[in-house]
Structures are given as C-alpha cells and as structure tokens.
Amino acid sequence: TMRTPADIVAAAAALLGFAPTNSIVAYMLRRDSSGGLLIRCAIRFDITVSTAQAANFPATCNLRSADNHGAVLLAVCDDIHNRHALAVLDSLRDALTAAEIPVIHRIMTHDVTAEGQWFDPDTGRRGPTYPYTDSLYSAPSAFSAASESATPAPTSKPNSRPSPQRRR
Numbered sequence: 549t550m551r552t553p554a555d556i557v558a559a560a561a562a563l564l565g566f567a568p569t570n571s572i573v574a575y576m577l578r579r580d581s582s583g584g585l586l587i588r589c590a591i592r593f594d595i596t597v598s599t600a601q602a603a604n605f606p607a608t609c610n611l612r613s614a615d616n617h618g619a620v621l622l623a624v625c626d627d628i629h630n631r632h633a634l635a636v637l638d639s640l641r642d643a644l645t646a647a648e649i650p651v652i653h654r655i656m657t658h659d660v661t662a663e664g665q666w667f668d669p670d671t672g673r674r675g676p677t678y679p680y681t682d683s684l685y686s687a688p689s690a691f692s693a694a695s696e697s698a699t700p701a702p703t704s705k706p707n708s709r710p711s712p713q714r715r716r
Contacts, residue, residue, distance in 0.1 A: 549591045550575075550587075550620070552586070552684065553666045553673075553675055553677075553678060554623055554666060554675060554677045554678055555657045555662055555683070556620055556655050556666075557622065557624075557655060557666055557677045557678075557680075558660065558677065558678055558679070558680045558682065559575075559587075559625065559680070559683055560573050560590070560592075560622060560680065561660050561661075561680035561683075562662050563575070563590040564590055564592055564679060565660050566618060567661050567680060567701035567702070568592055568624045568660065569623050569624060569625075569626075569659075570594065570595040570596070570624070570626060570629060571592050571593065571594060571595055571620070571623075571624050571625070572592070572593055572594075572595060572597070572602075572621065572623055572624075572633070572636055572637070573589045573590055573591070573592045573622040573623075573624065574590070574592075574605070574619055574620070574621055574622075574640065575587050575589075575590050575620040575621075575622070576589050576590075576591065576611065576615050576616045576618075576619055576649075577616065577617055577618040577619060577620065577652070578615060578616065579617045580639055584713060585652075586619055588615070588616060591609060593631045594598065595623065595624075595625045595629050595632065595633055595636065596629075596632075597636060599635050599636060599638075600639075601640040601641045602636045602639035602640045602643065603639045603640075603642070604643070605640055605643050605644070606643050606644060606646075606647040606649065608652075610614070611644070611647060612647070613647060613648035613649050614714050617639065617649070617650075618649065618651070618652045618656070619649055619650070619651050619652065620651070620652055620653045620654075621637055621640055621651060621653070621654045621655070621657070622654075622655050622656075622657070623636070623637055623654075623656045623657070624656075624657055624658070624659070624660055625656070625658065626664060627658070628660065630656065633640070633656060633708060634669055637654050637656070637669065641654060649650060652716050653668070653670075654668065654669055654670055655668055656668075656669060657677055659677075660677075660680045661678070661679055661680060661681075662679050663676065663678055663679060664676070665676045665677060672673075683688045710714065
C-alpha cells in the first residue's frame, strides 16, 4: 500500500515497469467495496509537456470521475525541471479537479532508484525516499522474474520426432 510519500515515489517503477526519469506519473485511483482507494492504473508522460497539454490530460486519457475516484501525482525530475514540473502539476490538479477527480497528493522527487528526498508542494513538507528496489510493489515483480528464470527450458526441439524404439 502507498501509505507515505516515500511509498508513492518507490511504487512508480514497479507500476510502470521501468524507473521513470524526467516524468510525471499519475496514479489513478478507484474505490473498492469497503470504500478504500486502490490504484486503477499508472499513467506516465514526459516532464517537458506544456501546461496546456497537461490541462487536456483528462480528455486525452478519457478519464471520467465515474471510474476514477482520485489521483496521486508524482513528478520525478532533475533540478533544472523543478519549476516547470510544478507548473505542470498545478495544471494537472486543476484539470482533474474540473473533471471531478480529486487530487489527493502531489509529490516531487529527483530519483526513484536511490535514497533521496520527496517534497510536497501543497504543504511544504519534505522527507526521505527509498529506492524502488526496496518497495513492496517491487517484490511481486522480482518474484515473478525469479519464477520465470527458474522454469526449466524445454529439452526437445519443436518439430523433432521421438527416436524409434527397437523391438526384441
């Protein structure tokens, strides 16, 4: 589960299938039967999009409030992109809010692969991050990869015939 901003940062690589850099990641959430929020999908795009493009995000991705009950926005970028990333996050928040999809958290960080710092532009709070490889979200991916590599390869060739047996 994503209980802390550090969890939000660490989950990105496992949910996307790669470690994002200079990216915006939107975790789209839906309510489960008990009323809790679950990750419905993760959507990633380059940090270099314009604020106008970010404002069209809900329409571009066909996001509707009936299917998306909340969003968590993450910016992963180098220092040089911080100011633009914040403007994109502002535009995304406004667009999602207008589409009646509440933004629950907005987090910024520089890296998901190593320990670092997260920053919440709404509260000014900061805190430590941990590498995505230490995330609980990465564990199922690692287990799946280990299981696949432990599966023995077939020993026969595809179109090979069994050897004839001799009768005595």
